[in-house]
Amino acid sequence: MSEEDLASFLSQTRITDGNTQAPAEQKTHKFWATQPVPQQGDLPPLEDGCIEPSSPRDQVRQEPYPLPKEFEWVTVDIMNPTENKEVHDLLSMHYVEDVNASLRFKYSAEFLRWALTPPGYVKEWHVGVRVSANKKLVAFISGVPMNLRVRGKEFSSSEVNYICIHKKLRSKRLAPVLIKEVTRRIHLEGIFQAIYTAGTVIPTPIAVCRYYHRSINIPKLLEVGFTYVPRNSTAARMIRTNKLPDKPTLAVRPMEERDVTSVAELFARYMQRFDMVPLMTLEEVRHHFLSAQGTQDEGPGRKTGQVTWTYVVENSETQKITDFFSFYSLPSTVLQNSAHDTIEAGYLYYYATDVAFKDGADEDGRLKSRLETLIGDALIVASQAGMDVFNALTLMDNVPILKDLKFGLGDGYLNFYLYNWRTAKLAGMEEEGGVRAGMGVGVVML
Numbered sequence: 027m028s029e030e031d032l033a034s035f036l037s038q039t040r041i042t043d044g045n046t047q048a049p050a051e052q053k054t055h056k057f058w059a060t061q062p063v064p065q066q067g068d069l070p071p072l073e074d075g076c077i078e079p080s081s082p083r084d085q086v087r088q089e090p091y092p093l094p095k096e097f098e099w100v101t102v103d104i105m106n107p108t109e110n111k112e113v114h115d116l117l118s119m120h121y122v123e124d125v126n127a128s129l130r131f132k133y134s135a136e137f138l139r140w141a142l143t144p145p146g147y148v149k150e151w152h153v154g155v156r157v158s159a160n161k162k163l164v165a166f167i168s169g170v171p172m173n174l175r176v177r178g179k180e181f182s183s184s185e186v187n188y189i190c191i192h193k194k195l196r197s198k199r200l201a202p203v204l205i206k207e208v209t210r211r212i213h214l215e216g217i218f219q220a221i222y223t224a225g226t227v228i229p230t231p232i233a234v235c236r237y238y239h240r241s242i243n244i245p246k247l248l249e250v251g252f253t254y255v256p257r258n259s260t261a262a263r264m265i266r267t268n269k270l271p272d273k274p275t276l277a278v279r280p281m282e283e284r285d286v287t288s289v290a291e292l293f294a295r296y297m298q299r300f301d302m303v304p305l306m307t308l309e310e311v312r313h314h315f316l317s318a319q320g321t322q323d324e325g326p327g328r329k330t331g332q333v334t335w336t337y338v339v340e341n342s343e344t345q346k347i348t349d350f351f352s353f354y355s356l357p358s359t360v361l362q363n364s365a366h367d368t369i370e371a372g373y374l375y376y377y378a379t380d381v382a383f384k385d386g387a388d389e390d391g392r393l394k395s396r397l398e399t400l401i402g403d404a405l406i407v408a409s410q411a412g413m414d415v416f417n418a419l420t421l422m423d424n425v426p427i428l429k430d431l432k433f434g435l436g437d438g439y440l441n442f443y444l445y446n447w448r449t450a451k452l453a454g455m456e457e458e459g460g461v462r463a464g465m466g467v468g469v470v471m472l
């Protein structure tokens with residue numbers, strides 16, 4: 027395949043977790059205009075910090091916000107299989123779709139349990155709305171704790187995610203009530219900042235990233251219309267071009283309990299490269315990278331209920347972990363296609379390599395080359411785990427390696443937001459203030 031063919035093929039690959047980017051928003055935001063977030067037209071702050079001060083607990087509103095009388099608030103127990111399934115079912119039918127309404131995220135029950143129960147999670151931050159008459163769950167929003175460093179400042183924060191309203195209840199201004207209620211419950215725990223992402227533009231993104239997709243199972247992706255055979259090419263040629271080696275290049279092995287400390291050290295040091303990053307304790311490292319690797323073997327490359335794959339490279343002399351990568355499984359339901367009902371998608375999660383700490387390795391290309399090999403191995407492991415496609419965003423050190431690893435530009439954008447925190451724009455899909463594209467953002471949201 028010529029470079030031109032490849033570019034054309036890659037540009038025709040499409041999947042997204044959200045809406046395409048609207049041009050600079052000029053519309054009014056009745057709700058967001060009242061919230062402590064940077065507003066349209068605000069200048070970059072002279073100093074980073076909160077927008078409104080924290081309140082003592084007794085000054086936080088104690089009663090839930092009022093709901094229309096047919097509905098009631100509930101705290102969802104995500105560890106309870108019945109309630110977990112209710113959230114899973116709500117999201118499976120009503121959560122994020124791509125622009126063409128041909129794919130919808132399908133978070134598994136295991137995924138939701140993992141994502142919503144990191145160390146220190148607060149049950150009350152898993153907020154549901156039920157119809158009072160029949161107790162049907164019709165809306166959901168959640169928060170989990172996350173300590174953040176944004177540029178030079180560290181603070182306790184919450185990661186707010188999975189807002190979802192039943193399709194029949196849309197455009198009734200229920201979303202602001204959900205957001206205010208989860209915010210109230212987060213305030214009650216003494217936390218006044220949040221991080222969240224959306225495909226849509228609201229006031230005001232602190233970073234924007236783009237999705238890239240690496241096709242793995244070409245025949246299936248063609249059958250579901252996820253990708254197309256470009257002019258001047260054939261399906262056979264696409265299969266050949268995208269074929270992955272049978273075995274990883276590096277001596278990678280699945281992460282184990284004994285690796286937790288070493289992975290945590292490597293991760294913390296590596297993440298100093300980026301402007302906005304999570305700060306993880308050993309327990310958080312264990313939870314995020316190790317706790318969701320499934321139970322018994324299901325088939326080659328995948329265990330029952332497996333959500334994450336974390337692989338490490340160990341120095342055999344020092345027993346130190348020199349590199350690791352991880353990715354998670356988030357399938358999408360294929361809507362209106364008779365041949366397939368699901369696309370298996372792997373998403374690049376966190377990674378690190380100690381090559382970054384060697385003098386000059388960034389400048390002379392050694393770091394890029396190591397990352398290409400490392401993430402190339404992630405693609406091989408993902409392929410063995412049955413992923414049809416592998417997705418990544420323009421964050422961390424991804425930007426320079428995506429093209430060489432045959433990722434194609436998607437049509438989805440992901441906007442990053444901070445609640446009650448001011449900071450200048452961070453480098454996501456584009457360079458910002460001399461910081462290379464991607465390196466402003468070191469948070470991967472699930």
Ligand SMILES: CC(C)(COP(=O)(O)OP(=O)(O)OC[C@H]1O[C@@H](n2cnc3c(N)ncnc32)[C@H](O)[C@@H]1OP(=O)(O)O)[C@@H](O)C(=O)NCCC(=O)NCCS
Nearest residue numbers: 055056057058121122189190191196197198199200201224
């Ligand atoms: C996102 C969703 C909950 C919004 O509900 P809705 O019924 O469309 O919107 P409502 O009428 O209740 O509320 C509109 C307000 O919520 C805001 N809003 C909508 N989606 C939002 C989001 N993802 N994050 C934050 N605020 C959002 C709007 O900007 C608007 O406020 P504004 O007037 O200040 O601009 C709903 O469309 C949904 O469930 N979509 C599918 C799942 C999804 O996309 N989730 C978001 C993932 S980031």
